[in-house]
Amino acid sequence: MRKPVLAALVIAACAVLAWQLVVNAQGRMLLGDFRAFYCGGATMLHGANPYNAGPLLHCEEVPQPFGLHTARDRVDLPAPFPGYALALFAIFALLPYPIAAAAWFVLLVACTALACAFTARLTGRPAYAVLMLLAVAFSVAVIPYGELAPIIFAALAGGALALRRGPNAPLIAALAIIALLPHVALPVFLALFIWNRPARMPVAVLCVALAAIDLITGGPQLAVSYFTRVLPNHAASEIGFVTQYSMTWFAQGLGAPDGVALAAGNISYLVMVVLGVWLAGAAARRFADPAFLLVIPAALAVTFGSFIHYSEITLAFPAALLLYVRTRGTAQNFAAAALVLVALPWQSIITQPGLVAPVVAGTIAIVSVVLRGSVQSSLRVGLGAALFCALAIVLAWHFGPQTAPHAAGTAFDPLLAEASWARHISDQTSSSGLVWWIPKLPTWIGLVALALGGAYAVAHKDDVTGVVIEHAPAGT
Numbered sequence: 001m002r003k004p005v006l007a008a009l010v011i012a013a014c015a016v017l018a019w020q021l022v023v024n025a026q027g028r029m030l031l032g033d034f035r036a037f038y039c040g041g042a043t044m045l046h047g048a049n050p051y052n053a054g055p056l057l058h059c060e061e062v063p064q065p066f067g068l069h070t071a072r073d074r075v076d077l078p079a080p081f082p083g084y085a086l087a088l089f090a091i092f093a094l095l096p097y098p099i100a101a102a103a104w105f106v107l108l109v110a111c112t113a114l115a116c117a118f119t120a121r122l123t124g125r126p127a128y129a130v131l132m133l134l135a136v137a138f139s140v141a142v143i144p145y146g147e148l149a150p151i152i153f154a155a156l157a158g159g160a161l162a163l164r165r166g167p168n169a170p171l172i173a174a175l176a177i178i179a180l181l182p183h184v185a186l187p188v189f190l191a192l193f194i195w196n197r198p199a200r201m202p203v204a205v206l207c208v209a210l211a212a213i214d215l216i217t218g219g220p221q222l223a224v225s226y227f228t229r230v231l232p233n234h235a236a237s238e239i240g241f242v243t244q245y246s247m248t249w250f251a252q253g254l255g256a257p258d259g260v261a262l263a264a265g266n267i268s269y270l271v272m273v274v275l276g277v278w279l280a281g282a283a284a285r286r287f288a289d290p291a292f293l294l295v296i297p298a299a300l301a302v303t304f305g306s307f308i309h310y311s312e313i314t315l316a317f318p319a320a321l322l323l324y325v326r327t328r329g330t331a332q333n334f335a336a337a338a339l340v341l342v343a344l345p346w347q348s349i350i351t352q353p354g355l356v357a358p359v360v361a362g363t364i365a366i367v368s369v370v371l372r373g374s375v376q377s378s379l380r381v382g383l384g385a386a387l388f389c390a391l392a393i394v395l396a397w398h399f400g401p402q403t404a405p406h407a408a409g410t411a412f413d414p415l416l417a418e419a420s421w422a423r424h425i426s427d428q429t430s431s432s433g434l435v436w437w438i439p440k441l442p443t444w445i446g447l448v449a450l451a452l453g454g455a456y457a458v459a460h461k462d463d464v465t466g467v468v469i470e471h472a473p474a475g476t
Contacts, residue, residue, distance in 0.1 A: 013135035016358045020144040025067025032069035034104050034146025035060055040079025041089030050079055050086050051230050053417045068101055075424040076417035080234040082226050084213040085180045108143050111150040118157035123321045132369045133343050136362035137314050141345040147311040152181055156298055157318050160291035167199045175206055187273045187297035195281035195293055233413055235262055235306045237422035242436045247304035265306025276300030282458040287326050295319035296454060303447040310345055320450050327457045334453025336371055341446025347439040349389050350396050356389045396435045
């Protein structure tokens with residue numbers, strides 16, 4: 001790609017990011033999720049319970065400059081991480097919050113660059129093509145909120161690269177970072193332990209080390225309460241939240257009681273874990289590439305489940321792109337559909353119609369740059385994206401936001417931050433309107449297409465290309 005064109009693409013991505021940073025700052029939600037991470041770490045650093053409402057709210061209510069998140073109306077942002085993850089955020093808590101927030105922002109941008117570089121090597125696509133895949137999603141739904149996705153994404157792609165050379169220190173470091181999101185790490189660790197014999201001991205040692213850190217930082221009681229109190233309350237706190245992409249949200253929207261919706265989410269997660277572990281092993285054998293042992297379980301771990309936001313869904317990108325470059329025919333078509341449908345934050349246009357322009361432009365860029373489509377095909381897909389966005393916006397204008405209080409069927413632990421968070425969420429949730437269902441459909445369809453593409457490639461040898469991106473060692 002010519003340098004002027006590449007420079008224009010980078011400038012456009014930076015402009016969208018700057019725009020969204022300003023929007024979040026105006027609502028005093030800039031790096032809002034990082035505020036919860038920071039305060040959870042700070043609370044643990046001072047010897048208090050990082051899951052309880054009192055000490056967490058005390059930290060989050062301190063006014064901050066530059067539109068950085070500040071808790072209002074006595075509403076906590078929970079920090080639902082295990083102790084070993086909060087120990088990492090405790091390091092940031094040694095700094096004043098504005099400085100820590102700036103450092104976190106720089107880290108997210110740096111990890112985005114690393115994610116592009118690692119994924120480019122992983123898939124054989126140029127780094128600028130990967131940037132086109134990430135640009136809109138990360139600029140709109142990830143970095144402005146201070147989400148973990150860029151860090152986990154870089155670790156996922158870097159770990160997959162390291163695994164091609166066999167278990168080594170970079171792989172273990174990548175797995176330790178992926179463990180910051182336990183629901184993503186679980187199927188990844190299982191796939192490695194089951195299908196890659198050389199990785200079994202390193203994975204087992206890492207799990208023991210993380211458990212030891214968890215016990216040292218908070219003690220056995222806090223470690224147990226994370227599973228018995230925090231996770232159940234956190235999943236229940238956002239049952240009907242319109243930004244959820246979970247099976248729990250889906251089931252509740254169809255009229256299921258809260259208990260049934262949560263059970264549906266948990267069951268779907270278990271199903272996807274089993275499917276992801278099996279499909280990863282089958283794909284690693286079919287393609288003679290152990291990288292699939294990391295990227296496929298991670299992709300299926302963020303498909304449905306009980307608590308999934310769009311930022312986590314971006315972790316499905318490496319699997320979709322790797323599957324696309326290693327297949328042809330029907331399997332490749334499934335992967336291409338997954339890339340286009342999952343890579344754009346369609347729901348964001350409901351609250352910010354101005355985002356239609358970058359979403360449509362991103363669609364065209366993905367088809368032309370990432371998938372190397374023709375000008376005609378890129379414009380046709382772009383036109384389809386524009387028409388879909390127009391439909392979603394017209395329906396939103398016609399039906400209104402359709403938010404209604406969600407009468408929670410779960411009694412929340414009043415000591416936890418999730419209690420006030422659930423009350424806050426209940427004032428802006430609804431699962432009953434087309435307004436919130438329609439813009440989620442492309443993402444859901446894309447995730448399903450990814451799973452189908454992987455299964456089809458495993459079942460049909462003719463759809464597998466002979467391309468070998470890097471030498472894959474034995475042991476898979």
